[in-house]
Amino acid sequence: MTGTDLTALSAPVGGEPSAGGGLWRTLGQTFTANRLAVLGVGLIVGIALFCFLGPLVYHTDQVYTNLAAASLPPSAAHPLGTDHLGYDELGRLMAGGQSSLEVGLAAAVMASAVGVLWGALAGYVGGVLDTVMMRIVDVVLSIPVLFMLLFIATIIPPTLGTMIAIIALFAWLIPARLVRGEVLSLRSREYVQAVRVMGGGGGRIVLRHLIPNAIGVIVVQATFAVADSILIFAVLSYLGFGLSAPAASWGEMLSSGTAYLYDGYWWQIYPPGVAILLIVLAFNFVGDALRDALDVRLRQR
Amino acid sequence: MTGYLLRRTGQSFMVLLGVSVIVFALTHLLPGGPARAILGLRATPAAIAAFNHAHGYDKPLYLQYVSYLSSLVRGDLGFSYTQNQSVAALLAQDVPKSAYLSLLALAVAIIVGLPLGIAQAVRRNTVLDYTVTTGAFLGYSMPIFWLGLLLITWFAVDLSVLPPEAPQTATLGGALADPAGMVLPVAALAIVSIASFSRFMRSAAIENLAQDYIRTARAKGLPERVILLRHLLRNAMLPIITLIGLSIPALVAGNLVVEQVFNYPGVGLLFFNSALRRDYPVEIALTLLGSALVVLGNLVADLAYGLADPRVRLA
C-alpha cells in the first residue's frame, strides 16, 4: 500500500460520521424514554385543558355567592360539593387553576428573561461589573423571600399583574447566578477561542455560541421556576395575601376550607391540595427529565 | 485559612450592609413614608410633618441611613405601635420558640434525610430507591401548609392521637413542657427538608461512588463498610454542609407557614400577624433578622466546609 496519494484525497479516508441525529433529536429521545417526563407533560396538558376548557363544558357561577348552598357535600349537582360561600368546588377548581397556571408561567418567564440577561451580562463582561451585579444578587437572595413578599403584598393591592410581578421580583436571582456560571465556563471553551482567533466579535460569540449552548440550562431552570412560582403563589393566597375575592385560587380555596377542618368537609381540603401537588409535581418531573437529558448529552463525549 | 476566614466574614458583612440599605429603602417606599406607616392612614398632614421632624425623617436620606444604622448597632430595632412594645422585646419573647422548632426540624431532617440518601445511592435502582425517590418528589412538590392541614386532619381530627395546635405558651419553657404538641409542626417542617436532603445526598453519594479513589479503596481490599464510612461519607458530606447552609431561607419561610398553620407563637406567627395589622416596624425588623440569619447560616456553612476540606483548610 502506498502512502495516501494527493489526488486520492478527495476520497473520504477519514470515514463517515456515525449514525446519530441532531442534538434536539437525541435530547428528545432521552426525554421521551423517561416515563416520569411523559407523565409530567401529560399532567400539565391535562390540567391546562381541565382549567381552561373545562368551564366551557361545565358552567358554574364563580362570581355571586349562594349561602343557601354553602358547604354541601358532593352530589350529582355539585360533583365536588360546594364551599362555605356556596361556590361549586369543581368549577372553582377550574377557575383557581387558571390563575395558578397564569401566575406560575408568567412569573417564571419574566424571572428567567431578567435572570438570563443579568447573568449573561455579568458573566460575559466580567471584572468590576460582574462583581457589582453578583453582589446585588447575593444581597437580595439573602432576604427571606416569603417575608419580603408578604411585606410587599401589604403595600401593593393584589391583582393578577402585581402578583406576577412581585413573585418574579424574587425569582430571577437563581437563574441569574446559574446563567453567569454557565457563561463563565462557556466563555473559556476552545470553540469560543476559535471564534476569537478568526476575528469574530463579542456579539457573534454571545448570540451564536454562548446563548445556544446555555439554552438547555435556562430551560431546565425555567421549568423549575414555574413549579416554585406556583407554590409561592399558593402560599401567598393561603395566607390571605393573594387575589381578592371573588377571584379564585387553589391556595385561597384551602384557606377557607381550613375553618371547617373539624366538620369533616374533606371536599374542601383534598381537591385543591391535590391539584397544587399534581401541577408542581408535573413541572418538577419535566425539569428533572430535561436536566437528565442534558446530562446524558454531555456524558456522550 | 485565616485569610479565607477574614475574607469570607468581610463578604458577609458587606452583604448584610446591602440588606440594610434595601430594608431602609423599603421604609421610604411605603406609601406616605414611615410616618404614614406608623401613624396610620387617617393621620393629618400636620401630624405627619411633626412626626417626620421629631424622628429626623426630614433630614437628607444619607443622614437618615446613618442614624438608622447606628440605632441598629445599639440594638434599637424600632417600636411596635400596634402592640405598644419595643420590637426587641417582642423578639426576645418569640425567637427562642422559633429557634426550638426550626432546629428540631433541621435535626430530624438531617438524621433521616442523609442516611436515606446514602442508602439509595448504595442500593441504586432497587425498590427502596424508587420508593424514597417517589416520596421525595411528593415531599418537595407539596405545599407545606397543605401538608400541615393533612397532618392535623389525620392525626388530630381522625385519629385524635396528637393535639391539633402547637403549645400555646409565651415562653420557651412552655413549649419544652409539651413535646406532644410539637410533633406535628416539627414533622411538617422536617418532611419538606427530608425530601430535598435525601435527594441531594443521593446524587452526591452516587457521584462520589463513581470516583477513582473509591476504586482505589476497593483495590486495597478494604471492607465495603469501611469504604462507605471512611471514604464515601467524608467526601459526600462536603457538599451537604453547603446545602444545609443554603436550606436556611426555605426553613425560615417554612417556619412562618407552619407557625401560622399550627398557631405556634413564634416569630413566624408574629410576622404574619404584623403583616395583617400593617405593623411595619416589626415586619422590617424581622426581615432584617431573617436576612442576618441567612447570611450567618451561609457563613457558618462555608467556614465549616473550609474546616472539613483539607484542600481549603490548608490552602
Place this chain on the structure above:
Amino acid sequence: MRSLLEVSDLRTDIRQRRGTVHAVDGVSLTLGEGQILGLVGESGSGKTMTGMSIVRLLPSGGRLVGGSVTLAGQELTTLDAHAMRRVRGNEIGVVFQDPMTSLNPTMTIGQQIAESVQCHRGVSRSAARARAAETLGLVGMPHATQRLDNYPHQLSGGMRQRVMIAMALACEPKLLIADEPTTALDATISEQVLELLDDLRTRLGMGILLITHDLGVIARYADQVAVMYAGRIVETGPVGLLFRRMRHRYTEALMAAVPRRDQDTGTDLYSIPGRPPDLSDPPPGCRFSPRCRFAQQDCRTLDPPLTIVTPGHQHACWHPVDYRDDTGPTLQLTERSARNRALDPQIRPLTTPLVEVRDLVKEYPVTAGVFHRRAGTLSAVAGVSFSLAPGETLGLVGESGCGKSTLGRLLVALEKPTSGSVIVGGQDITVASAHELRPIRRDLQLMFQDPYASLDPRMRVGAILREPLAIQRIGRRQDQDRRVGALLGQVGLPASAAQYYPHEFSGGQRQRIGLARALALEPKLVVADEPVSALDVSIQAQILNLMRELRERLGLSYLIISHDLAVVRYLADRIAVMYLGKLVEIGPATQVSEHPAHPYTEALLRAVPELPSPSGATDGATAVGRARPLVSGELPSAINPPSGCRFRTRCPRAQPLCAEVEPPLRPWGPHHLAACHFPLTQPASGGA
C-alpha cells in the same frame, strides 16, 4: 523462573443499555516472578478491563463470564467476595493512571497507606503508620515521615504517583498491576516513576503487569509483551523478539504508525484506516480484518487461533509477516518526494520571516490575602525571541507549565503579552487594535488539542466551517458552501459531513474538522497545540500524515506545540525547547535531537523511550538509551523561578556560576542556538 500469574481464556462482559460489550474475550497471559509483562493496546482494546478482571474491580454491569486466573497456584475466579478482598491490596497491588483523582482528597497520605496495612495485617495503628513511613521511603519520597501527614493536594503529580505505588506495595504484594501509571505525568517525571517500578520489582521480586498504550515504555521496561486488539490477545512474546520479529499484521501496523527517531521525515507514517470495532457486535473472523491491508477471504470468516512461532512467541494471524527471505517486515513505507527543503539552513536566512517574535514576556499576577493584594508574579513566558520562515515548521517542546501553550496563544493574538512584540507581515500584532487585527487573523490560525471541546456542539459541521468565512466576509453563501465542501475533501471527510453535528464523529474525525476550520481562511501559519495527544496511535498517524500533506500542498507554516518529542521531530524542520518560560535551545531538528547542546534537551530526549528499529539495527529492546534518569526532582514553580539559569536546580552539570548569571542564548552552529554555561557540545564555530 516460576510462573506467578496465569490467566487463561478470561472473558468479561459489561452489560450496558445498548447491549452487552464483550470487553475481554478469551484472554490468556502468563507472568513470571520478578518479571514485567507489558499489556499494550489502543483505547477500547480491553487492556484495562483485563487488568481489572484479574482483581475483579469491574465497573457496574461488568461480570466475569469465563476463564480462570491463578495467582501463585491459587484460583481467584472462584473465590467469594470476602476471600477476594483478602487478595486485593494484600497479594495484588494496583496503581491507577491519575494519581490526583485516585487518592482520597480528604485523608492524609499516611492514613491512606496505613489503612491497607491495618486491614490486612491486623497490626496496631502505630505499627501501620511506621510501615507507611517505611514504604514511602522505599518509593523514594524525601522526608517520608514528615510527609505522612500531608494531603494529596499538597504533593506534586509525580509524588502523588509515588504515594499510589507505596499504597499498592504496603502489604508486599506478589503482583502489581500498573494501569497506565505514567500517562498523566511529564516525560522526565514519568521516567523517574518507571525506573522506580523497575527497580522495585528487582528488589522485591514481584511481578508487574504493566498496562499501557505506549510501545516505547514497553520496549524499554517490559520482559514480555502481549498486544491486545478488540478484546483479544493478537500476539505475545518476549520483548526483544516481538519488536524485531513481530508476526501479527496489527502489531506490524501499530509499530509502523509510531514516529521514530530514525524516521526520515519525508516518509508517511503508516496509518491504519478506520477505527476499532464495536465490541458489543464484533466482526466475524479476525477482528482486525476490516482494517487490515493484507486481509483475505479467510480472515473475514474464520477466527485465527493463537499459533506458536517459537516457545513463548504466539500470534493469531492467518497471513502473518513473513521473514523467510529475511527482508524484515513486508510493510514498506513509500518514500515521498523528499520534502522540498526550502528551509535548508543555508538558504533560509535570505527569506523574510513570516513571524518574528522579539523578547516576548507574559506574566500573570498572583493574588492572595483579604484584599487580593498582589502576592507575586507567575512568569509564564520570560523573554523569548525567534523567527519563523514561510513554509517552515517549528516544533516547540517542553513539560507542562513551561509556557509553550501561552507562547502559542500570544502568537495568534489570543492574549496580550506583558512586553515584547510579535511581528507579522511588518506589523506588530501585540499593539494592533481589534480592527487592525482582523485582516491579519486570516494568516494566523489555531488548532486545538481536545477534539471534543474545540467544536461548538450546537452547530452543524457545515456551519462550523462556514463561520470563519462569514466572519471575514469572504465570498457569497454559495461560494462559502463550495469552500466548505472543498475543505472537507482536503481533510478526507465526505461532503455529506457538513450536515452532521460534531458529536456524531469520532475523535480523529473531529480533529480533521478542527484542522479544516483552521485552514478555511487559507492561513500562512497554523499554531497546533498538542494536535494529536488526545488520539490513539493509529489515529494519530492519520492526522500527522494529513498535516504533513497539507503543509506541502498549501505551503503552510506550522508551530507544533507538543510534549511529545517524536511527534515534533516527525513534523518539524526546527525544534525549540522551553523550560520554565525560557527558550533553552533552538535549532535544526536533526541537530537538536541528535547533538543537543543543552542538558535539559538531552534529558528530555533520553526520558522518552524509543521503539527499537524493526530492521534490527539495534540489538535487543533494552539497549536503547537505558541509563539512570538524567534529571532528578520536580519542575520548580514559575511563581518564583530559580535565579540565573532556571534549569540549574535539576541540572546534573550545574555549577555555582549557573545560580548567579543567566546564560544567554548564543549561536552553536548554523541556526542552532542554546543557553547554557556548561553545555554538552561546544559551539561549532567556536563562537562562544
